[in-house]
Amino acid sequence: MRIGLYVGDQSDLQSQIEQARTAAEHGLASAFFSQVLAWDPLTVAALVGAAVPGIEVGTAVVQTYPRHPISLAGQALTVAAATGNRLTLGIGPSHKQIIEGVYGLSYDQPARHTRAYLTALRAELSGTGHVQVPGAQPPRVLLSALGPVMLRIAGELADGTVTVWTTAATVADHIRPRIDAVAKDPRVVAAVMLSVTDRPDTVRQEVAGALGFASDLPSYRALLDRQGQSNVAETIIAGDEDTVAAAIHAYADAGATDVLVSLVGNSAEKARTLNLAGELAGSL
Template identity: 60%
Template sequence: MRIGLYVGQAPGVTEALAEVRAAAQARLDSAFFSQVFRWDALTVAALAGQCAPDIELGTAVVQTYPRHPIALATQALTVQAATGNRFTLGIGPSHAAVIEGQFGLAYDRPALHTREYLSALMPLLRGEPVDHRGETLRTKAEITVPGATPPPVLVSALGPVMLRTAGELADGTVTVWATPRTIAEHVRPRIEEAAAAAGRRAPRIVAGVPACVTTDPEGVRAGVAAQLGPASQLPAYRTLLDRQGMSGVHETVLAGDEDTVAAGIRAFAAAGATDLLVSRVGDATEKARTLELLSRIRHR
């Protein structure tokens, strides 16, 4: 299983790039960036390619509704060229509270929207002419970016319909708040079955997890609850947490001593995750201990 850092809480671009350098120095495999309301993840990925020349860079995830497939394909291929073809594009429809409440767009039929979005995006990334006329979007274009190969595309998928779409049309999925049991029993069987039925190769299953090597695991979880607690009430996450018997996202944090966190990481590998994206939480000392552990596990 590949191991990378999920860069989602750094306060600015400088700090985000420092996280990438730390991942590279620890000889991890990747660094992925969130797309919220702090920075543009694709721009930061392009910048990161200049300061960390060897690791995979990606997004987890860019919201689809605010970006037309032509615009996103153009930007993603530009990042791919700028990073020497080390970029992975993670996308997702996000949540109604974000798309309607903040962007002011209609969160209309997200599963169909995602299928139609991928139907336009994937051939655009391959440099093929597209004339897609669907129920939720229309696309007519052909894009050429010299020096860029088609980047892998991951879809944020938790439910059965989205997992089927990801398996049929994309290169894999990226999850958040999902436990190893959920990946083994729910995510992996569905996406692998869909990929096989579509004649596609085995999909990547990229699992995101907060982790902290600490002497105070409950204190760390309390901090995550205070910071990210509202995410627990988003419908897609609430459904997932209820399935896992959890009250909130803070319960998904891997926290404890080195042996405890290492055991949690091994559980993701055993469940079938191909990649683990670790969001380091806690204070500076705890984050340093966590990074050291990740490096040891990856190169043991």
Template identity: 40%
Template sequence: MRVGLFLEADSLDTLRERVAGAAGDGFGSVWTSNIFGLDALTALAVVGSQIPGIELGTAVVPTYPRHPAALAQQALTADAALGGRLALGIGLSHQVVVEQMYGYSFDRPARHMKEYLDILLPLVRDGRVKYRGETLTANLALSTPRTGTLPVLIAALAPRMLRLAGAVADGTVLWMTGPKTVRDHVAPAVTAAAEEAGRDAPRIVCALPVCVTDDPAAARTRANEVFAVYGTLPSYRAMLDREGAAGPGDVALVGTEDDVREQIEALAAHGVTDFVAAEYGSRERTRALLKDLLPR
């Protein structure tokens, strides 16, 4: 299992510094979200082109605001700038964002994702597509240069989305999804879908808050404060409920070095291929433990 970092920054200079630090520490990947600050693909292309040797992933780019052909062109351009080191994570976002902020319909989101992938994946992989769905259409070819195979991962939690992640995409990227849910729900579903489709084993990228500390109760309380919004959004709330978690603090990986090491190693045993740490709290102590997990 590879270990990466989840990084956020409010400026390109700060992001560059943090990505450079992660690369210098030997982490295999860094991931950043696309919400209302920096555009993730643009920022990673600018910053990552100056820092070699580390995979750069989006977790995730929302689909609704961008036609899949436009996203394919942008992602391929960013991947070219990075020399083939981009991992494109995409997701539906949330009903409150899609309908109340962007003004799109959030009706039948799994249909939307299927149609989105039916356009995006051929363009990313072959450069051309001819497709007419119920809500999305495309008939075009791209001449954007390709530097290799660009992995496309989807934020998949519900059964239909997990089938898409395994059967047609390259895997899933998770957030606020605890170890029991990964073991009993996510990994079996996405792996079975890939096997049935005759595809390679999918990537399961699992991002969770991490804090190495001697006071786990305080760290869980702090996680509930820092990540409170994720306990209210329906898709994450469903995963927390499935886990039996009252809030984000209950899925955060907290405790001493030995405790957190054991929790991360359990994720590998449950099928996680890439663990992504969202450090909070005692960051220096947490980073030291994460570095100790890296291959030597």
């Protein structure tokens, strides 16, 4: 299993680049960037690819509804060419509250939309559609998928899935069986909030205050119910080095091909967590 960094802090562009550089210095394999309503993750990935040689850059995830697949293919292939083909493109339909509430677009039939979108996107990335970018190889495509239908689509039309808020048990008992049923050697990338800390309960409370609203988004609510949890903060792995290391090993045992470490806590706790991730990166 590979260990990478999930860069969720979008407050400063240079900070995101420096976080990726520090991750590479610690031996982490990748840096993935999210799309909220701030920095464009593909542009950030291109900048990081230029600034940090060798590291894989990825998105987790680009929202599909606001971007035509032809436009996304052109941008992704441009980033692939600019980074020496180190891009992994994570995409997903996002949530009704965002697509309809913010963008004003219809979120009707997201599974059907995703299937059609991936079919068109893969054709454009392969060079058999409208987009031609010399020197670019088609990036691997991951689909954000938590439910059975989306996992099937990920297995059939993408190169794997990227998940969030999933426990190791969910990866083993739910994610892997469903995607393995329709795919050979899929990539299963799990973004996990981690904190090496002496104050685990406080860290969880801090995250609950900042991100607890996500617990009510339907796809996350269904996942948390499956896991017997009420709030996304309950998925955080927090404790001493042995506790966090054991959890990372559990994801490897569950069948995750990658863990994306999302650092939470104060600056000292984030540093401790990154050091541990670096120590484990070469041993899994």
